[in-house]
Amino acid sequence: MxxxxxxxxxxxxxxxxxxxxxxxxxxxxxxxxxxxxxxxxxxxxxxxxxxxxxxxxxxxxxxxxxxxxxxxxxxxxxxxxxxxxxxxxxxxxxxxxxxxxxxxxxxxxxxxxxxxxxxxxxxxxxxxxRWSGNVIAAKELVDLGKLGEMYYAETASLRRRGVPKWGMFHMKEHNAGGPLYDIGVHSLDALLWIMGNPKVIAASGATYLKIANRDEGLRTSLADSGAPLGLFTPRPYDYREFNVEDFGVGFMRLEGGATIYLKASWAANIAEGMGGTFILGTEGGLKLQPLTYVTNMGSYMVDVTPHVPQERQVxxxxxxxxxxxxxxxxxxxxxELLVKRAEALNVMRALDAIYKSAEVGHEVPVEDVN
Ligand SMILES: NC(=O)c1ccc[n+]([C@@H]2O[C@H](COP(=O)([O-])OP(=O)(O)OC[C@H]3O[C@@H](n4cnc5c(N)ncnc54)[C@H](O)[C@@H]3O)[C@@H](O)[C@H]2O)c1
Structure with missing residues (x-):
């Protein structure tokens, strides 16, 4: 070597x-x-x-x-x-x-x-x-000040039927949480990064398990549940063991007054097109997929579509x-590393507060959980 x-x-x-x-x-x-x-x-x-x-x-x-x-x-x-x-x-x-x-x-x-x-x-x-072209481009627009003051954002990673039916994702004992930890953590991290990592100070959350613990007899694909290349080490899956949430939602207050909504599901009766990420600012707004920046020019409202270079197809x-x-x-x-300690902890504190709030049924200050 x-x-x-x-x-x-x-x-x-x-x-x-x-x-x-x-x-x-x-x-x-x-x-x-x-x-x-x-x-x-x-x-x-x-x-x-x-x-x-x-x-x-x-x-x-x-x-x-x-x-x-x-x-x-x-x-x-x-x-x-x-x-x-x-x-x-x-x-x-x-x-x-x-x-x-x-x-x-x-x-x-x-x-x-x-x-x-x-x-x-x-x-x-x-x-x-964070390596997604759209996320990087969105962050650049924000860093250029194109949104002005950002006061509200939403991010939703919603799968209609996309429970990972391998490994132990569905079991609290091994993974502690469901879609909030699996896909919600990605979209929350990316959103906070785009916004410049404002501190989450409180959260109100709810988690549900309504669908994924029953056998609906549906045909679903591994790709839809996040394994596009298939499985190399399949393990038996039993829906009766499912004891994490299949849908989770959190409303967060950020330092400075902005608020954000996070939603994540592995199984929910959603229609096509629900979900995605958007940010509202005083000078413009952003939608992540497809990447669209909206603002005003002169006396017109305009929509801008940044041309994000194609990523490697892998x-x-x-x-x-x-x-x-x-x-x-x-x-x-x-x-330095792209993902910093303070950013990772900010995301984890927010998720802690969402889960805690889901348990106690009211808004929870982040500092009370940690
Ligand atoms: N970034 C992404 O896009 C992405 C996608 C999928 C999974 N993940 C993350 O990767 C992790 C693993 O997910 P996966 O899909 O590979 O799950 P998996 O179940 O396919 O693989 C986990 C492996 O860990 C082994 N394992 C279980 N308990 C262990 C223990 N105590 N000690 C050592 N090995 C143990 C299992 O036998 C299995 O081979 C999770 O934390 C998940 O959130 C990230």
Whole structure:
């Protein structure tokens, strides 16, 4: 192995490891080499190693870290295990790319970042939506002041029938939450980033489980539930085990007076075209999909369609960008990580408050939860 190549290890050998992290790391052959993969289910570790030509497969993370001494670890387990493996890997001397949501509470996330700071390693959260061309363009328009004062925004990631029917997404014990943690966290993170990361100070939320815990006998596709390349490590799925929300909603108050609405569903009786993201400002408004900027010119209202360059046509494009960026930052070729500690904690605190509010039935100040 060339001397300056980073050794990468993967923890959690499921859909996202096989479909996104491993291909993205392999796309950087001059920078990294995947040396090992670990999964509690031996077959997943073994099959993943075989499929991608990874030299070693483990069922014990400590052993893998000890024997392989990776420079970078991709944490790709269900949400409830992000914290333990991130801290373990950081303490073993690796930088960590951790899947979203970074943790299942802001407190845990803070502990993970504290550990990274203490051991002098980087913790990078996989908020891949930030690499979307439309999100980057929207942020630029906002940074140019084209919206003026932003006072209201909405973001809705709505799937009519898109429950991930693999792994353990549907079980609280392993993932802690449903679509709010799965797809809501992406759209909330992207929206707050576009808006310049205003602090969320309070939230009122509600969660529902009305549809996904019954067998409707519908034919649904894996692609519709977020696995466009199919599954590499299928596991049995039982709708009777479904105990997270299938629809969640949160109304948030931001420092400075703006408010935002977040909605996320895996199963809801929605019509085509509901959902998406928009921001209202005093000088203009933005819609993310398709990207449209509205404002006034002279005595006319105008709609502007920015021409966003085509992204590379590859599934999980954001993972390719984030792995490359992570390597550049570790090498000191780029100054700082795109996803900062304060931003990740702001998102986690908001989600904590939404879930808490859903539990208690009234608005909850973020500081009361954390
Ligand atoms: N950024 C994205 O677009 C995106 C998309 C899908 C999933 N994800 C995230 O990736 C993570 C994994 O999702 P997935 O779709 O790959 O799920 P998955 O169920 O397909 O894979 C998870 C893997 O972790 C293994 N595992 C379970 N418990 C473990 C433990 N305690 N220790 C070690 N391994 C364990 C499972 O055997 C499985 O192989 C989740 O946090 C999810 O939110 C991100």
């Amino acid at each position: 060339a001397k300056d190549k980073f050794k990468v290890a993967i923890i959690g050998a499921g859909m996202i490891a096989n479909a996104a992290h491993i291909p993205a790391w392999k796309d950087l052959p001059n920078d990294v080499e995947i040396v090992a993969v670990m999964d509690v289910f031996e077959a997943n570790a073994q099959n993943t190693a075989k499929m991608h030509g990874i030299p070693k497969a483990y069922t014990n993370a400590e052993k893998m870290l000890e024997e392989c001494k990776p420079d970078i670890v991709s944490v790709c387990t269900p949400n409830c295990y992000h914290k333990q493996y991130t801290i373990l890997s950081l303490e073993a001397g690796a930088h960590v790319l951790c899947e979203k949501p970074v943790a299942t509470s802001a407190r845990d996330a803070a502990e993970m970042f504290d550990t990274a700071e203490r051991v002098g390693k980087l913790l990078f959260v996989g908020q891949t939506m 599934a999980f494009f954001g993972h390719f960008k984030e792995c490359e960026h992570f390597v550049r930052v570790i090498r000191g070729e780029e100054k």
